[in-house]
Amino acid sequence: MNNSDQSQRFLFEDHPIRGQHVSLDQSWQEIAQQGGLEGRGLSLLGEALVVVALLVDTLKIEGSVTLQIRGTGPLELLVVEANSKHEIRGTARQVGEIDEQADIQQIFGSDVLVITIKTEGAEPHQGIAPLRGIKLSDALEYYFATSEQLPTHFCLTCDAKNASGMLIQKIPGKLKDDDAWDRVLHLAATVTDDELQRLALGDLLRRLFNEETLRLFDSRTIKFACSCSRERTAAMLLSLGKAEASEILESEGEISVSCEFCSANYSFDQIDVEQVFGEGGAAPPNATTH
Ligand SMILES: [Zn+2]
Incomplete structure (x- = not known):
């Protein structure tokens, strides 16, 4: 397939309108494998991944875009992320059957979606949009029309093998x-x-658009990659606090943390935990086990 795991930008030469197309194959199949998702739960994860992949290139972000929805519906959690290295990751948690006729508010049991943009050396920018409409694209179009003042159209589709989408955006300028x-x-x-x-x-x-003159830019290859690491997990333990860490250690014997994006497992025993909290002149958390 020509589009395999690609992101590609295009421009309308005669109008201030830009576009982006994303097609995910291998990268999507690797993420879709995580299991526990079916029907619209699975396709919403794929569509959301396409959305962040589209946005990271459209908005020319040097950093990452995260889209997150948390609620009390049958799809109680969805988190997807794309970064400027064209790496994507995502996870969703389905805890009940999803009615094929339900709108996205009912599916997630939530009123809002959160988009977080992180760029190096700057405070993260967080946008909160009402979760309205039947489809994910409805909520995003509303978000761009209101908070970003950029009329934007999304077409999204997903099956077990491929997740694809296109974004078309009117940028400032005279038509x-x-x-x-x-x-x-x-x-x-x-x-x-x-x-x-x-x-x-x-x-x-x-x-x-056979009547329009369009310019196509070079395509970029997208892949699945996770940014989790032992160091980041140690930092998370630190922020959890020593009291809580000791409590888990006491009842479980070790602290075991699984990455929800890639299933990598990081475990910390008593000595590791002491090192994380810098006790007894031990090495800093970066230099734990090798
Ligand atoms: Zn991971």
Whole structure:
């Protein structure tokens, strides 16, 4: 497949409109493997991964974009992240059956989604958007229209093998003709799931917008990677505090932490924990077991 695990940007030459297309194959299959998800639970995870992959490139972020929804519905947690190295990771927790007719508020049992943008050397920027609409794309379009003041259209699709999507955004500037944005939106809305998933971007854009002049940029390869590490887990223990750490140690014999994104396991015994808390002149947490 031409699009395999790619992110690619495009521009409308005659209008202040930009776009991004993402297609995830291998990277999505690795994340989808985590199990416990089915039907819309699985497709929402895939679609959300496509969203953060689209945003990290569209907004040209040097850092990461995280989208998170927590609630009390059958899909009680969803966290996805993409970074400027084109690495993605994500997890979701399904605890009940999802009604195929339910809207996203009911599925998550939540009213909001949280988008966090982290860039190096700056405070993280957090945007909170109401979770409204039937589909994830409805909530995101509302978020961009209100908080970011950037009209944005998302098409998202996902099955067990592939998650794909396209974003089209009107950026500040004057349209050549008043109808251009509506025309582009109307044409974009005609895209089928199959076209989004199977066509090379050049062919897809020719099929959708054959009257427009478009410029395509080089594509980037996306892969699944997790940023967890023993050092980060040790830092988490530190923030948990010594009292709580000792309590777990006493009842469990060791502290075992599993990464929810990649299932990597980090365990800390009594000596490790003492080192983490810097006791007895021990080495700092960075230099634990090797
Ligand atoms: Zn991990």
